[in-house]
Amino acid sequence: MRLLSHLFAALALAVLAAQPAAAQSVLRDAETEAFLNDIADPLVEASGLAPGNVEIVLINDPSINAFVAGGQAVYIHSGLIDAADTANEVQGVIAHELGHITGGHVIRSGEGYSQANGISILSMLAGLGAALAGAGDAAMGIMMAGQTAALSSILSFSRTQEAAADAAGAEYLSNAGISGRGSLEFFGKLLNQETRRGFRQDDEAGFWRTHPLSGDRINNLRAVYETDPAWNEPSDPAIEARFQRIKAKLMGYVAKPEFTLRDYPETDLSTPALIARAYAYHKQAKMAEALDAADALIARDPQDPYFLELKGQVLLESGRVEEALDPLRQATELSRSEPLIASLFGHALIATEDKANFEEAERVLRSSVARDRYNPFAWYQLGVVYAQRGDMPRARLATAEQQVMKREYVLALRSAAAAEAGLPTGSPDWLRAQDIGFQARALIEQQCEMRDKRNCQSRR
Structure with a gap:
């Protein structure tokens, strides 16, 4: 059962990490957004993406984390800014997350979970067959082994993606002429945390990680960064x-x-x-x-x-x-x-x-x-x-504009309809009211697919 709980915890963590930023507490500040865009733009350009199409979003969360969740947006926790000592460290994190975007890792994550689900289902079916045959202990062993294999498959897939993002991030830093010192220094902070908490690669706490341990990442990247022409490039004061x-x-x-x-x-x-x-x-x-x-x-x-x-x-x-x-x-x-x-x-x-x-x-x-x-x-x-x-x-x-952003789709649909009825037909505002109505209706339908359609339609 502990193995099953670990598996479901890992799956839940992946789902939570993929929640849209609108569902979390987003911090917006003009100076901060201008700064984050300025330090990210050379990296975005080095990655082959268009700077204006990549958004850097600050999340009010004290944990040290950053992630991507579909689209071309990098989400950075406030705790990461607090933990970093230099802008160069934050650039190292952004470069890594851009590696996830260019690698299509959010889209491809379904491959890893699909493979794990297949292993899990097969092991449960095999275990059920053993149980029906009267071999209860064997059935439990088969199912537990299957769940362990499924979780190992997920974690292996995730670690592969992290390693690929590390390599891509190093390339983008190099192409932008930005030193990788900050990246190594930030990984050093993570390594110190792991050491204080007693994580080891071979213990349970280390095994259930979705990221390679920071010591391994530092060792893999140090040779790459130290031989790069930008290694001794000073940060912009x-x-x-x-x-x-x-x-x-x-x-x-x-x-x-x-x-x-x-x-x-x-x-x-x-x-x-x-x-x-x-x-x-x-x-x-x-x-x-x-x-x-x-x-x-x-x-x-x-x-x-x-x-x-x-x-x-x-x-x-x-x-x-x-x-x-x-x-x-x-x-x-x-x-x-x-x-x-x-x-x-x-x-x-x-x-x-x-x-x-x-x-x-x-x-x-x-x-x-x-x-x-x-x-x-x-x-x-x-x-x-x-x-x-x-x-x-x-x-x-x-x-209606603010309601659709707050995910109040039913209210947004009603407000948009009322606006459309009172605005001059064909005017820009009238067309925008129509657009919001279409958007809200489509999002309501998506919600209905995950709930009882009859109740959802009655609320409309």
């Missing part, structure tokens, strides 16, 4: 400085304030420390201290849109809405209407409850969703503006 800002911002946002203030004490006057403390103070409702940190950052670089965004966010979330408008307007202009910053500015304009600001809010928010449709917060704010103006068809269309 500007990139590394940006990485330290990202780490500090992430910790300030997700960690408990006392932990942030421990790692970034008041004696630390560096830019990353000021960023981290601004968020920590904000979470503690120490607005004066948070604003002092934000003002100190702006004094260092008045043209940095992310510093202005930080100050505007603190003011807005502290109820000082009118004061938040100026820094957020500047941040929007300096960032060339970056969608996430613009959506926050649009929200601030609406929060003033001054109808004189609604025209600007609509313009800002429409620009935001035109460049980034996958922002339910911006769609909600835009819907508020439309409703205030009495434009209910477009308000319902904005509601």
Whole structure:
């Protein structure tokens, strides 16, 4: 039974890893997304993929992990950013995950599970035959051996894919002229964790792993990296400085304030420390201290849109809405209407409850969703503006946009139908309402295939 439980645990882990990011907690931040795209773009290009078609998504999860789950998207856990010391280490992880994408490993994973399922089913049938013949002990032995073989098949298939992704990642780093030092250093961190936890290649904990142990990976890759012309290539100091800002911002946002203030004490006057403390103070409702940190950052670089965004966010979330408008307007202009910053500015304009600001809010928010449709917060704010103006068809269309992103497909279908009925026939918004309706209906049908169709149709 322990062997069976291990098998089902491995299968469950694979299913969970493949869950769409929308089902998890996605962290969105303009500065962080720009940074991740900038460090990934040369690797994406080196892999033969188009940089604009590969998305790097940050997941709010403290574990040290990264994965791909279909399509051309790399998902990185916040815990991995926290564990990494350099941007070069993160690039090593991204290169590895790109190897999974170019290798089609998510699609081909079905081959491994199909083979394992075949072994498992055959062993259970053989065991059942032995049981019917009266050989109960033999039946149990046959089934347990079959389950062990099935699990071994899955793990062997997974390790093969990991080794292939390692090799591909090394090639992409080399082609991009990026050193593999960071990759080895990050594997070294994983190896230290395994050593502390007592994992060995030949023990049970090691056997049930889907990845080769980090010591093996380091040994296999070291010779490749050390002979590569990019081995001694130094990291870009500007990139590394940006990485330290990202780490500090992430910790300030997700960690408990006392932990942030421990790692970034008041004696630390560096830019990353000021960023981290601004968020920590904000979470503690120490607005004066948070604003002092934000003002100190702006004094260092008045043209940095992310510093202005930080100050505007603190003011807005502290109820000082009118004061938040100026820094957020500047941040929007300096960032060339970056969608996430613009959506926050649009929200601030609406929060003033001054109808004189609604025209600007609509313009800002429409620009935001035109460049980034996958922002339910911006769609909600835009819907508020439309409703205030009495434009209910477009308000319902904005509601449908956010509902389909939140997987509320039945509600999205109804909202899209209501929007379509009130919009001018053939207009771009009318066509979009139709598209959302078709999309929601198709997704509802997919859900129905996995549930009771009769009940699903009655809910519709």
